[in-house]
Amino acid sequence: MKNYSKQREAILTVLRETDTHPTANWIYEQVREIIPNISLGTVYRNLSELSRNGDIISLNVGDGFEHFDYDTTPHAHLHCKECGCIHDARLECDPLAELSKKMGFMPDTTIYVAYGICQNCKTTN
Amino acid sequence: MKNYSKQREAILTVLRETDTHPTANWIYEQVREIIPNISLGTVYRNLSELSRNGDIISLNVGDGFEHFDYDTTPHAHLHCKECGCIHDARLECDPLAELSKKMGFMPDTTIYVAYGICQNCKTTN
């Protein structure tokens, strides 16, 4: 990631301007409206490098897809088993990081995910 | 899961008797020592049904494999990025469940995973 590329720029723009937690394929579909002949492999490669670099977050909620998040500040995620949406939640503490250290484990990141039914699905059904 | 099967019995035995958080393939290899001609598909199907049934836990730490845990009591996981091991940690609170409810989200399960370097890898390298 030494050189600029308009593809990476467009990927970051798409990711910045959504409040969802999209998959690589969703991002691909969106970026194609900016760069119609962009390759899916390019999207995957850039997302993977950006994530390794700490510029974005990669999130796995066990639905078979990797999800990406432009927001790298610490926050938890609420994953709806009904509609698949992922919402953010701000915890003001990180008890697992503290417990980890006490146990001699050096945590880089802690991930908090709640699985359940979101407000929208609860009222709709 | 209405009928008994010695395959499912063996899968549960293997899972009960390890303190690791094995993948389907690892379980398959172990069960083959009890039932040499068991099918990998049988292992996957049983793990998936047991997990859907709440008898075991399925855990995804983003390493490309699904992991399984015989212990269904609430606990957090520490995943070492170096050796890939997963250790248990007992949190005495569940702040995400509480926050979720306040936000109108009905959580079934909350998952806590810390990513970092385990004590063993830290001292070895």
Next chain:
DNA sequence: AATAAAATAGTAATCATTACTGATTTGGGT
């Protein structure tokens, strides 16, 4: 403009997991 490194498009390969099919096993009723 010339050059080397980096990035890309397009396509092929990987591989964990799931689906399918015909045979075997289980359990309840007789």
Next chain:
DNA sequence: ACCCAAATCAGTAATGATTACTATTTTATT
């Protein structure tokens, strides 16, 4: 004990998200 329908299985083929590969294009520097 035997029958039968439902459940489960072994073995194999298919799926599909992700990664790898290659020839070409773009970027940054001189």
